[in-house]
Amino acid sequence: xxxxxxxxxxxxxxxxxxxxxxxxxxxxxxxxxxxxxxxxxxxxxxxxxxxxxxxxxxxxxxxxxxxxxxxxxxxxxxxxxxxxxxxxxxxxxxxxxxxxxxxxxxxxxxxxxxxxxxxxxxxxxxxxxxxxxxxxxxxxxxxxxxxxxxxxxxxxxxxxxxxxxxxxxxxxxxxxxxxxxxxxxxxxxxxxxxxxxxxxxxxxxxxxxxxxxxxxxxxxxxxxxxxxxxxxxxxxxxxxxxxxxxxxxxxxxxxxxxxxxxxxxxxxxxxxxxxxxxxxxxxxxxxxxxxxxxxxxxxxxxxxxxxxxxxxxxxxx
Amino acid sequence: xxxxxxxxxxxxxxxxxxxxxxxxxxxxxxxxxxxxxxxxxxxxxxxxxxxxxxxxxxxxxxxxxxxxxxxxxxxxxx
Numbered sequence: 592x593x594x595x596x597x598x599x600x601x602x603x604x605x606x607x608x609x610x611x612x613x614x615x616x617x618x619x620x621x622x623x624x625x626x627x628x629x630x631x632x633x634x635x636x637x638x639x640x641x642x643x644x645x646x647x648x649x650x651x652x653x654x655x656x657x658x659x660x661x662x663x664x665x666x667x668x669x670x671x672x673x674x675x676x677x678x679x680x681x682x683x684x685x686x687x688x689x690x691x692x693x694x695x696x697x698x699x700x701x702x703x704x705x706x707x708x709x710x711x712x713x714x715x716x717x718x719x720x721x722x723x724x725x726x727x728x729x730x731x732x733x734x735x736x737x738x739x740x741x742x743x744x745x746x747x748x749x750x751x752x753x754x755x756x757x758x759x760x761x762x763x764x765x766x767x768x769x770x771x772x773x774x775x776x777x778x779x780x781x782x783x784x785x786x787x788x789x790x791x792x793x794x795x796x797x798x799x800x801x802x803x804x805x806x807x808x809x810x811x812x813x814x815x816x817x818x819x820x821x822x823x824x825x826x827x828x829x830x831x832x833x834x835x836x837x838x839x840x841x842x843x844x845x846x847x848x849x850x851x852x853x854x855x856x857x858x859x860x861x862x863x864x865x866x867x868x869x870x871x872x873x874x875x876x877x878x879x880x881x882x883x884x885x886x887x888x889x890x891x892x893x894x895x896x897x898x899x900x901x902x903x904x905x906x907x908x
Numbered sequence: 909x910x911x912x913x914x915x916x917x918x919x920x921x922x923x924x925x926x927x928x929x930x931x932x933x934x935x936x937x938x939x940x941x942x943x944x945x946x947x948x949x950x951x952x953x954x955x956x957x958x959x960x961x962x963x964x965x966x967x968x969x970x971x972x973x974x975x976x977x978x979x980x981x982x983x984x985x986x
Contacts (some may be wrong), residue, residue, distance in 0.1 A: 633919040647921040668976075717960045717972065726920035727960045729943035751919075755943075800959060821959070 592692045593617050594893045596683050598671045598834075599699035602875045605653040612660035614890045619664040619691055620657065620670045621683065626650020627701055628828070628866070630873060633725045638654025639876055647762030649865075649875070663839030668746050671700070680860060687813035695889040698835060698863040699846065700881055702828035703756070703875070706737065711795030712824070719801025721823045724748035728823075728843075736781045736821035737804050741794050744771040744825035749778050752823070757848050759783050760817055762790040762806060795822050830867045842869050859884075862889050910967025912937040915952040922974040924961040929976060933985050944974070 597607050600622025602644040608620050612687045626805055627637055632646035644652075658665065681696040704722055708710060724738075728751040736756050738748045741763030752759050761778065766788045768775050778784055789809040796803040796816070804817045829845045840848045840857035846869040847856055854862040855871075862885035864870075865878035912930065914937055915924035930937045942949040942961065956963040956970045964971040966982040980986060 631921050647924050672977060717958045719959055721960060723920075723922075723960075725973070726922065729917040729919070730949060730959055730961060731950070732943070732946065799957065802955075879975075 592680060592694060594620055594693065595619075595695050595697060596621065596671075596681075596693040596888055597684065597697045597699060598674075599627075599701055599865070599867075600654075600667070600700050601699065601865060601878065602649075602653060603627075603699035603878035603885075605657045605698070605703070605753045606879035607699060607864065607886040608657045608663055610883050610886035611697075611890065612663050614886075615662060616890065616893055618662070619666060619687060619693075621666045621669050621691065621893060622778055623668065623670045624650075625654035625657070627653075627875065630724050631723050635875075637874075637876070643889040648721050657723050658794075663852065672834055673863070674698075674838055675772060676838070680828045694860060695892055696861045697854075697882065697885050697889055698832075698867055699860060699865045699878070699885075700831040700834065700867045702866040704824070705827045705829050707792055707795075707824055707826065708796050711801075714820075715795055715797050715801045718799065719797060719819075719821050719823055720795060724751045724823045724825065727757050727821075728752045729758050730820045734820045735818065735825060736760070737762055737817055737819045738823040738825060739767045740825035740827070741765065741770065742825070742827060743774065744827065746770040746774040746778050748823045748825045749781075749784055750774065753781055754784065756821075758785065760804075762792060762804075764809070765789070765793055768835060779885035786798075802874070828866065828873070832867050835861065839863070844869075849881075851881075851883075852884070853888040854881060855888055860884075860892060862892075909936070910969075911965075912967075912983070913940060913965040914938070915942050915961055915965075916942050917941065917949065917961050919941045920961045925977075926962050926964060926974040926979070929943040929974070929979065933983070935983055 594616035595618040599622040611618050623694040629646040630650045671683050673684040675682050683691045697781045732755045732838040733756040739762045790806045794805040796835050832845050847863045849868045864882035866873045940948045952963050957971050971978050
């Protein structure tokens, strides 16, 4: 039986691994891939200690850092799919059919891109529907496209498209842009952008490739169609918490609720950090810090020295 | 060894991962940057039915995205 299973390959998982490695616990890290969600970012300027690096460089650094830790087993390319309780701990099932029994878990499974869930979205993925704007914006040179989402990700997708697209519709479900004011200004000032507020995307149209998008004007209730060849979906994230559903408490967004002092979930022995949790600021630097808390708490738990109130420590003798 | 051609854009990270993978395994490849080249872009879309990078042509077989398993299979890596 392992002492600790770390689930994930992003900043939180790596942060936990580096700290756990110093504790000489029997540990395995299970990661589908390294780097976390910012792997597709063209430039990261707020990773503390590096004034500028790409998401790919950050991913490489994280992977290298975890691989140089002695005494941690690493299972890469494997997705943890389910956590269940067993006597004395937990079992983590993986995609390949392998399983790992452990006393504690540090859940750092992050989050995934939220999808619209409308007709045509899945059918036309890679055929005009884009989930990596950084990657694919240059492929839409001279085209008319739509960006769905008025938060930072949507605004940044529009900015990615400035040098390439001929016209950019920015569809926002509410009546206001969110996102950083500096990016809002940039988007408003660009003549290629037409902002459509109160727009609920209902269907992505096409034949072999995307040819249009149908949305409902939430004010008038009218259905409208735009002629576009690309639809960039940038509507936020959903936590990868399915694997612990029913085992730990979650909020209405399916984020795992943690004690923000310790990283503990509602289930003793399971700790969590990063974007899978109810941490309100989804940031690489915060994920690392939270993961360190989770790692140290897991260590204390394994030692049977759970941090308790002085009174409780006294009563334990 | 089949001819390997990879269609890329400069900011695409999965393209970089694929190229790093080729380099690690000493696979020669030709890179086509489709960002500024409408003709190459159309060639990629026609070949793959895909508007997105990377598209990798391994001796006429089309791989969409950085699919390490599929590339290893087609290139006889490990």
